[in-house]
Amino acid sequence: MGIDPGYGRCGWAIVTDRLTYIDCGVIETTPGYEGERLLTIYQSVCDLITLYKPQSCGLEKLFFSKNTKTALSVVQVIGVCKLILTQQNIPYSEYTPMQIKQSITGYGRSSKEQLSTMLIKILKCDIIHNYDDAFDAIAIALCHCLATPAGTLLHQKV
Numbered sequence: 001m002g003i004d005p006g007y008g009r010c011g012w013a014i015v016t017d018r019l020t021y022i023d024c025g026v027i028e029t030t031p032g033y034e035g036e037r038l039l040t041i042y043q044s045v046c047d048l049i050t051l052y053k054p055q056s057c058g059l060e061k062l063f064f065s066k067n068t069k070t071a072l073s074v075v076q077v078i079g080v081c082k083l084i085l086t087q088q089n090i091p092y093s094e095y096t097p098m099q100i101k102q103s104i105t106g107y108g109r110s111s112k113e114q115l116s117t118m119l120i121k122i123l124k125c126d127i128i129h130n131y132d133d134a135f136d137a138i139a140i141a142l143c144h145c146l147a148t149p150a151g152t153l154l155h156q157k158v
Contacts, residue, residue: 002141058144
């Protein structure tokens, strides 16, 4: 599983350890009470885990921007995701955007187009996604698969 943590839109993707694309999407929250938004993310990620039963998960590590308000909200979503994964005994690892691009394209500063081209080649399918957040989650899931040899879970809970 790959998760691109976001407060308004949280991307998710499922890829097998044999590098087969299964599904992706976004969890959208509506502006309003912070607790309700986090609860929506919590419940939705729990539902995805129940449905797909992932063996491990990759999370995008926070890339801190100038907007501290946005960064603090994303940190809360990361915390919610880590809580769920820990409750469900699902090992996880975090990856920076540069690590994700490096693992898929061989270059940590590759463009979205280069990343998309490589994802399609590696997963051997046309990936249909409506949001960058879902696309990013696919890249995170694939990065996690490539970092975790098939049949093993090298990356344990942090």
